[in-house]
Amino acid sequence: MFGPKRFVQACTIVLALAGIEPVLAAAGDESPEDDPAAALAAGQELYLSAGGYGCLVCHGQVAHGAGQVGGMIRGATLAQFQTSLEQVPVMALLAPSLSMTDRLNIVEYLNYLGDLPLVSLTYRDGHWQAQTQVLQVGQWAQLVLYNDSFETQSLDLAELGLATLAVLPLATLDILWRPTSASFALAGVAPIQAMPLDLR
Amino acid sequence: MKTLLRSTAVILVMIFSFAFAEAITVYKSPTCGCCQEWVGLMESAGHSVTVEHPVDLDKTKQQLGVPKALGSCHTAVINGYLFEGHIPEVDIVAFLANPPVGAKGLAVPGMPARSPGMAAQGQAYQGFKVIGFDDQGNYSLARQY
Numbered sequence: 001m002f003g004p005k006r007f008v009q010a011c012t013i014v015l016a017l018a019g020i021e022p023v024l025a026a027a028g029d030e031s032p033e034d035d036p037a038a039a040l041a042a043g044q045e046l047y048l049s050a051g052g053y054g055c056l057v058c059h060g061q062v063a064h065g066a067g068q069v070g071g072m073i074r075g076a077t078l079a080q081f082q083t084s085l086e087q088v089p090v091m092a093l094l095a096p097s098l099s100m101t102d103r104l105n106i107v108e109y110l111n112y113l114g115d116l117p118l119v120s121l122t123y124r125d126g127h128w129q130a131q132t133q134v135l136q137v138g139q140w141a142q143l144v145l146y147n148d149s150f151e152t153q154s155l156d157l158a159e160l161g162l163a164t165l166a167v168l169p170l171a172t173l174d175i176l177w178r179p180t181s182a183s184f185a186l187a188g189v190a191p192i193q194a195m196p197l198d199l200r
Numbered sequence: 201m202k203t204l205l206r207s208t209a210v211i212l213v214m215i216f217s218f219a220f221a222e223a224i225t226v227y228k229s230p231t232c233g234c235c236q237e238w239v240g241l242m243e244s245a246g247h248s249v250t251v252e253h254p255v256d257l258d259k260t261k262q263q264l265g266v267p268k269a270l271g272s273c274h275t276a277v278i279n280g281y282l283f284e285g286h287i288p289e290v291d292i293v294a295f296l297a298n299p300p301v302g303a304k305g306l307a308v309p310g311m312p313a314r315s316p317g318m319a320a321q322g323q324a325y326q327g328f329k330v331i332g333f334d335d336q337g338n339y340s341l342a343r344q345y
Contacts, residue, residue, distance in 0.1 A: 051229045052231070052254075053271075054258075057271065057272060069311045090232070150338075170331070
């Protein structure tokens with residue numbers, strides 16, 4: 001399928017490769033994966049390993065920012081990715097190691113994440129605190145739990161229809177979850193805040 | 201009097217730093233610029249740094265014993281201890297001067313924007329923790345910036 005995102009990506013490639021025959025840019029060796037599932041898997045693998053350390057070092061385990069220098073990049077476009085590779089000094093050295101297919105696959109993964117509303121649950125200063133993006137009933141969302149303490153912390157997620165989770169010290173857990181209501185409250189969690197666009 | 205004390209303190213810190221100048225091996229990726237910035241800071245402080253670019257950096261970190269939760273972009277090895285990520289030189293020197301019993305090393309997980317090698321020149325370090333870890337999987341706070 002050649003959905004709107006693919007179309008935008010293809011157009012962006014053409015712009016990025018200005019001066020090169022558009023058809024060749026889309027259909028040559030540098031073309032994106034034809035199999036979306038394979039592209040997504042390849043993008044995730046690259047996200048976790050590119051450069052030997054992975055994008056997660058600067059952007060968090062699931063591109064949610066995690067307080068790191070790169071911030072939240074869920075839903076980033078190919079144009080934004082290309083610009084960063086060209087203009088952000090710490091990313092410029094990484095650019096030559098990523099083919100156009102690699103870049104498209106990473107963007108595929110970021111788009112997949114961008115379509116998942118994010119619920120961030122962080123244990124810090126003795127209690128859990130939550131931030132959430134807008135949830136849609138029945139639409140997959142992603143829970144990200146981070147334990148910013150030196151002891152294992154548990155959180156009862158029965159209200160969400162999930163089992164209690166134990167998070168190891170300084171560990172991050174991410175799980176997919178399908179909300180049954182657009183809002184929720186969890187025992188022992190501070191009032192839930194709306195999440196800013198960028199978590200830095 | 202204050203000026204004299206300050207000058208004396210600065211001289212003592214310099215003597216202390218160079219007395220503990222260390223041979224450091226840093227494992228990093230050739231695609232990482234901020235790692236190189238951190239290496240430069242360590243060299244400027246008087247340490248001798250050997251840089252290695254392993255084919256599989258992640259595997260190297262696992263073999264060295266860097267806890268996954270404390271991962272960053274580069275790993276330094278000094279006197280058998282591990283130093284993961286953008287740790288300020290002063291904390292490494294202090295650790296090596298008096299390593300806690302059972303300690304395996306220090307870490308600054310991830311890529312904090314205002315850590316050494318990431319912060320702009322002259323910018324104060326802030327917004328991150330230096331975490332100590334031991335060979336039993338325990339963590340402790342070495343310093344909060």
